[in-house]
Amino acid sequence: MADRPYGLLAEFDSPEALLAAARKTREAGYRALDAFTPFPVEGLARTLRLPRPKISWVGLFGGLAGGTFALLMQSYISFDFPLNVGGRPVYALSAFAVVTFELTILFSALSMIVVMLWQNGLPRLNFPLFAARRFHLASKDRFFLCVESRDAAFDEQVTASFLKGLGAISVELVPS
The missing domain is CATH 3.30.70 (Alpha-Beta Plaits)
Known part of the structure; x- marks a missing residue:
């Protein structure tokens, strides 16, 4: 119509x-x-x-996905290219903290931005x-x-x- x-x-x-x-x-x-x-x-x-809005749940799941991705990526790299430096363990979780924190924040923020734009029907020019x-x-x-x-x-x-x-x-x- x-x-x-x-x-x-x-x-x-x-x-x-x-x-x-x-x-x-x-x-x-x-x-x-x-x-x-x-x-x-x-x-x-x-x-x-x-x-x-369910945006806070999206942020939580995005953050969990980012943290999981960071830990898995760093664990894979440590397994595939093991470096024994100074007798430290191959899987030193404390060394993974910075990258894990950064990717948790990044994935959380990006997922909330994408879902917010989608829920608002944007981009809509008119x-x-x-x-x-x-x-x-x-x-x-x-x-x-x-x-x-x-x-x-x-x-x-x-x-x-x-x-x-x-x-x-x-x-x-x-x-x-």
């Missing part, structure tokens, strides 16, 4: 008005919601029921909301609530009048 819009974008002038509108919109049965604010609004993520006439104010002093058209309860006229009734300054149809 190429003629289907992305959704409706409602503009509010305060974080309290946005939070109240998000609560009422959620209570009215809308589920595909998103909000855009110039600063974090306490309770908004809980109201929109945004999923908790987003339908960028075409909205007043959306640039979301980074300055306005607060926006978007009801996406993929929501089962979405109806263009009914949803627009509902958002106006919540005290929205403006309601704009965003083309896809």
Whole structure:
């Protein structure tokens, strides 16, 4: 459906008005919601029921993979090219500590960066909301609530009048 819009974008002038509108919109049965604010609004993520990111688990598993890789790599090198220097053991774990630490941090950070970009849908050069006439104010002093058209309860006229009734300054149809 190429003629289907992305959704409706409602503009509010305060974080309290946005939070109240998000609560009422959620209570009215809308589920595909998103909000855009110039600063974090306490309770908004809980109201929109945004999923908790699993990025910390990715960092843990990336770090474990990096540490394991470092230990296995150094153990293989010590086994394949054994050097008996000063009577030290071939597998001196204390000598492996620096490389193991560095690769643990590197793998953890890189895995979290890759998963963060993937979860955010990046790189995305264009987003339908960028075409909205007043959306640039979301980074300055306005607060926006978007009801996406993929929501089962979405109806263009009914949803627009509902958002106006919540005290929205403006309601704009965003083309896809």
